[in-house]
Amino acid sequence: MWTLPAVPAIGLDSLVMSDGPIGVRGRRWTADDPSIALPSPTALAATWDPGLARRTGHLLAAEAHRKGVHVLLAPTVNLHRSPLGGRHFECYSEDPLLSGLIGAGYVAGVQEGGIATTVKHFVANDAETDRFTVDNRVEERTLRELYLRPFEIIVERAAPWGVMAAYNSVNGTTMSEHAALQNGVLRGEWGFDGFIVSDWMAARDTVGAIRGGLDVAMPGPRTVYGPALAAAVREGRVEEELVDAAVLRVLRVAARTGALTGTDPVVAPADRPPVVDAAGLAREVARRSLVLLTNRTVPGGPAGADRPALPLEPAALSRLAVSGVAARDARVLGGGSATVFPERVVSPLDGLRAALPEGTVLWTPGADPNEEPQVAGEGFALRAVCRDADGAELGGDRLPNGQVQWMGDFPEGVAPEHLATVEVTGTFTPRTSGAHGFGTRGLGGFRLEVAGEVLYDGVEQPGSDDAFEAFFGGPRERGTVELTKGEEVTVSLRYTVPPLEAMPFPVVGFALTHREPVRPAEELIAEAVEAARGADAAVVVVATTERVESEGFDRTSLELPGRQNDLVEAVAAVNPRTVVVVNAGSPVEMPWRDRVAAVLLGWFGGQEIGSALAEVLLGAEEPGGRLPTTWPARLTDAPVTGVVPTDGELHYGEGVFIGYRAWDRRPDGPAPAFPFGHGLGYTGWEYEELTVLDDTAIVRVRNTGDRPGRETVQLYAAPDDRGAGDTELPVRRLVGFATVTARPGETVQAVIDLDDRAFELWDAAAGGWRAPGTGWTLHAGRSVADLRLAAPARS
Structure with a gap:
């Protein structure tokens, strides 16, 4: 599932691949093998700091070595074309430059640790609906200026050792067979010398894939390559030289990562970056990513003075009311293949309680974002037991939660061909008294028993054409049991394994689910209101769920x-x-948003989100994040919303106008709730001077506040003549950025390098980049809507 076979005769070890991008899961998709869980890619992009992305890459490389992984299946650099994209948490931004530079930092960091990356998903994989079959119709200028651009930046600046071909087609050709883009653009124009691996189950045709530039078809062992490719060569349908070239590229990545005897890895063990404090870096990324969207002046500060709502004054807090189920049970990562299993999670409630005197924080559930049962977690002590058809035990796993996910690799002693049933068995100690709901997630036969009572004995049938969605989705409540807080009961979920030989690879995936007793919503809200009424401040944590944001659906x-x-x-x-x-x-x-004192965007903040949040809320650190994508006030305001194909095709008819480029194009239309690049801090900044010297812009800024701060200086280029028709230019485009720090009253300079591409467009007729024949003005500021300085660009 995750490996290429070893070839001992030539000294080739088995190449091991693993999903990221926020951690390294390893060969086994199980909570019994924990991983560091960094903040989501949108959070990393919100730091606007490629150097920090590089440091996360160093950490992930160390994690990969620890888990015996050679190739990290990350980063994801597709664009936020529409806010409805279900997997956008795993991508960086709506802007190709920001995506490319953050991605380049990430790739450089991972590969400096001697681990290969696979930049994905090449290309135009910007939505999930019908993702296996959709044909995305993208005109050439749009493809070059937006969707190919992050990949081009990463190839140019970080030289990735791998790229992953997407499921979708582009302009009629499936990407795993797209010779024009993979051989022509990626390898020919850009000079990429790494290997191209398919997304899992994306390779469909032997001849088309090898001629299209695909080197590795995953997963194995039954793919369009192997015996099928050998037969195609023998029959004269494929030139042997194409196979030689693909083999060479696989050997190259093996050599680079130390998996080929007789060659030295690119990075010797002694030259790898030093191992860092993983939890500390996760906390740093989390707090640097937090975006303060609003921070209104409220009465009653120290000595009765009015002051911004944040930061809170710890000494002035005798009672802090915290509400929201997500405050206690934070969602720290997105759903799907990005899932890893951290050893610990610090929730917002945990972080605030640890930072304030005992008894200060009063939590009420208030409202639960989960409208379905969740994977069994808190209070459960579980184990998976595997049996053959005669009931004999084959092996098993300890389960930190109710999820079983075995894809390709199974527990020790368990041969998939002999596996008949898996039983999740153990105990549950409830946190509250009442009618607890229990259920299942997955497809197949189940028998569920709680406290000696059989709640379900039946079969769950497929309800989706997307195998991934069917595998991960569809929790079903099967019954309720009255339980008493603190009193342990037994639980058992027996799963009948379907015939694995009929599958392209052996996979077992299902879960025991649980729901706490349901209380009336009005009662819960009233309880939160009473807690907040007399509190010095109130913090409400709201969240999406895995059924809202996840891989497999929009x-x-x-x-x-x-x-x-x-x-x-x-x-x-x-x-x-x-x-x-x-x-x-x-x-x-x-x-x-206009009726609360402050709004702080926490993203999916990784395992240390609670500690980072407490530091920012209480003023020990400032919120460092800036929006990497525009936030609309309402979905109906968004310029681009189409993610559902028509007759198998999804037309990118908006051209180069997505994100802030689209919002700028309609000045008389609705304004976004928060513009691209927006984010507040705890100090003030004055933009004093913008100087342009050849290929460099220098922006001088001064910290006008009373505390140290960090500023993200953003540089946009605006054409003097925007043109029209196919050559119409955006009102402005991001051409560079830099983060600076300064003490109170200190003046510092942000130095931003420019390249020719900042002032060019793609000319499809000429087949290349060209200057559009207009002057340009550079604007420096705090967001695309808050530009403070202007100067003519170089000619």
């Missing part, structure tokens, strides 16, 4: 699930110091 709405909006409105009505923390990987609607 979103249909930007609304927060459940009664979370009602909770915010009710708490804010009784406490003027209400701070809302948004636990989401991509945009959500916030109809209450």
Whole structure:
């Protein structure tokens, strides 16, 4: 599933691949083998710091070595074309330059640790609907200026050792067979010398794939290569030289990563970056990614003075009301192949309670974003037991939660061909009394028993054409049991394994699910209101769920699930110091944003989010993040929303106008809730001077506040003449950025390098880049909507 076979005769070890991008899962997809869980890619992009991305790469390389992995299946650099993209939490930005530079930092860091990356998904894999079959129709200029551009930047600046071909087609050709883009552009024009691996099960045709430039078809062992490729060569349908070239590229990545005897790895063990404090780096990325969207002045600060709502003053907090189920059970990562299993998670509630005196923080659930049962977690002690058809035990696994995910690699002693049933068995100690719901997730036969009572004995049939969605989705509640807080009960879920030989690879995936007793929503909200009414401040944590943001499907709405909006409105009505923390990987609607004291965007903040959040809320650190994508006030305001194909085709009819480029194009239309690049800090900045010297822009800024701070200086180029028709230029485009730090009153300079591409467009007729024949003005500022300085660009 995750490996290439060893060839001992030539000294080739088995090449091991593993999903990222926020951690290294390893060969086995199981919670019994924990991994560091960094913040989501949208969070990393929100730092606007390629150097920090590089440092995360160093950490991930160390993790890969620890787990015996040679190739990390990351980063994902597809663009946020529409806010409905279900997998946008795993991508960086709506802007190709920001995506490319963050991605280049990530790739450089991982490969400096001697581990290969595979930049994905090449190319135009920007939505999930019908992702296996959709034909994305993208005109050439749009493809070059937007969707290919992040890959080009990464190849140019970081020389990745691998690229992953996407599932989708582009302009009629499936990407795993797209010779024009893989051989012509990627290898021919850009000089990429690494290997191209298919997305899992994306390779469909032997001859088309090898001629299209695909080197590795995953997963094995039954693929379009192997015996099928050998037969195609023998029959004269494929030239042997094509196979030689693919073999050479696989051997090259093996040599680079130390998996080929007789060659030295590119990075010797002694030259790898030093191992860092993993939890500390995860916490640093989390706090640097936090975006302060609003921070209003509220009465009643120290000595009665009005002051911004954040940071909170720890000494002035005798009671802090915290509400939202997500405050206790934070969502720290997105769903799908990006999933890893951290050894620990610090929730917002954990972080605040650790930072404040005991008894200061009062938590109420308020509202639960989960409208379905969740994978069994807190209070469960579980083990998986594997048996053959005669009931004999073959082996098993300890399960830190109720999820079983074995893809290709199974527990020791368990041969897939002999596996008949898997039983998740153990105990549950409830945190609350009442009617607890229990259920299943996955496809196949189940028998569920809790406290001696059989709740379900039946078969769950497929309900989706997407095998990935069928594998991960569809929790079903099977019954309830009255339980008492603190009293342990037994649980058992027996799963009948379908015939594995009929599958392209052996896979077992299912889960025991659980739901705490349901209380009326109005009662929960009223309880939160009473807690907030007399508190010095209130923090409400709202979140999306895995059924809202995940791989395998797109979103249909930007609304927060459940009664979370009602909770915010009710708490804010009784406490003027209400701070809302948004636990989401991509945009959500916030109809209450102008009626709360502050809004802080926490993304999917990784395993240390609670500690980072406490540091920022209480003022030990400042929020360092800036939006890497535009947040609309309402879905209906967004310029581009189409993600559903028509007759198998999805037309990118908006051309180069996505994200802020599209919002700028319609000045009389609705404004976004928060523009691209937006983010507040805890100090003030004055932009003093912009100087342009040849290929460099220098921006002088001064910290005008009373505390140290970090500023993200953004540089945009605006054409004096935008042109029209096929050569119409955006009102402005991001051409560079830099982060600087300064003490109170200190003046510092941001130095931003420019390249020719910043002032060019793709000429499809000429087949190349050209200057559009207009002058340019450079604008420096804090966001695309807050530009402070201007100067003519070089001619």
